[in-house]
Amino acid sequence: MSDPTPAHVRETWQTLEPYHGAVYFSPEAHAAYGELGVVGQAGYFASRAAALGPVGPEVVTATFYNFNPEAVRAALPAVWEAAPPEALLAARLRGMDATLRRVLGDEVLASEEMLRAAELASTAARATLAYLHGRPLFAAHTALPWPEQPHLALWHAQTLLREFRGDGHVMALVDAGLNGIEALVTHAAVGPVGAQALRTTRSWSQEEWDAAVTGLRSRGWLTDSPDLVLTQEGEEWRAAVERATDRLGAAPYLALGADGCTELRDLVRPWSRALAAELMPWAVPRLADR
Template sequence: MARSPLAPAVARTAWRRAEPIHAMIYFAPEARQRYGALGLDGLTGYFASRSAAFGAVPAEPVVATFFNFKPALVHAALPAAWERAAPTAVLRARLDAADAALRRAFADLEDGAGTPAVAEAAGLARRAAESACEQLPGRPLFAAHAALPWPDEPHLVLWHAQTLLREFRGDGHVSALLLAGLNGLEALVLHAATGDVPVRFLRRSRGWTSDEWAEAVDELRSRGLLADGDDLALTEAGRELRQSVEDRTDALAEPAYRVLGEDGCARLAELARPLSRAVVDAGLLDLKATPTAG
């Protein structure tokens, strides 16, 4: 029986409340330590760990699916990373890092990582992720992660489920950006123009030079999406385009959460909020700790 669509805000809230539980893997010192032990430092560890689900791929599939990184940055990391560590070893290191980081974050919860709230949230997130697994076409990065085995412990089930849901949404977001006529750098510039994330972080962490960034700004101004002047600001047309991309992304992500219904999504959001807060309070989302391109 077909399930009724959810209001976009319902699914988006369920995803956003739980997102720190996945996102911490890109910032946690536990991850850097384990990738470093394999000889994978900085962005090489990031590219290898997130793409290892593909196997020992060259740079091109990662350029395509990660979307907003400068291609030269990816080529500097791949496929050279696979000469230092096999994808299976990188995946083991990533899961081990998630285990250690979340155990540390949840240590102050009653029963720690084994708290009933973690188990319940894991069950809900897994239902949504497994529903998403029925919709693989057009979602290459998600599909690669969907082929990985499920871990056993509840906190890792929750992390893996949220990882799948993030990549499911991310593949849809890339599709929305392409339909909007934006390349990866232009998408970053428009994101920066919202003021949500510092320009310096977005530009340097994705490997773009000041000149390349300035050229993209000029291009977007010529298309009427950015206002003239020294400050980076969206025009009304720019705000409308950004909103249309977000709306399309929400629409493409919603089917994963439909299996939970409004009540299940609300319960997942309720359970995830203190868990995500614990991740933040443990310092696992420190932007200063993320590797940058220099």
């Protein structure tokens, strides 16, 4: 069994990410939170942080990393008075189940392909259990029970893989000396999501964004162009962050091997495409056959 390359690691994560990420845009999940009295951005913070328990805003600011701390404080800890973490976790899973049934259909959910994908993703996710140190958000999710139904087991496995990689990405950003908003600015300069969307969804003001841009220019990471353009130094630093993220997130995919990663991507790609087309259209170009 040959090991996957760093490119295979990143491609496998990218292909499966919409299968997990759909929960953040799922109308069914939002409705389930609303039934608990949790609405708007509070639903995102609380549902994703619920695995940590009824934590305060400082923990969520640290682990989510790129959100304005004031937005986090506006939601936490007050949200726990409306709904305890256990209720939010149940609502999240219930909402995702409804979304998968609506978008993919019961025939796909009951298929042999779904069962095989769940087995592969679970093998990868369980291989990460030896790497809890320094990964608080991931570690909290490992304590949650595994769903029995294959389509939800696949979603839970990708949730673990996503938070495993995400905690590693935070390590890489800290090592590079990038705070939350600076990380967003550099992401806007290279990624498919524009600056306006990244700034507003993370609740940063234009003034705060402009200050971060100015700071990165003074460090030599951004050019003086009115558009966000990385300098050569900035490109090298950002590429180093991505390489470190791939390296820190490689363990689960090494457990599958190159062939297992390819099989998992091929199985999940059409489902990720369907979910992305329905809920996250900007993610569709990442799901090319490869």
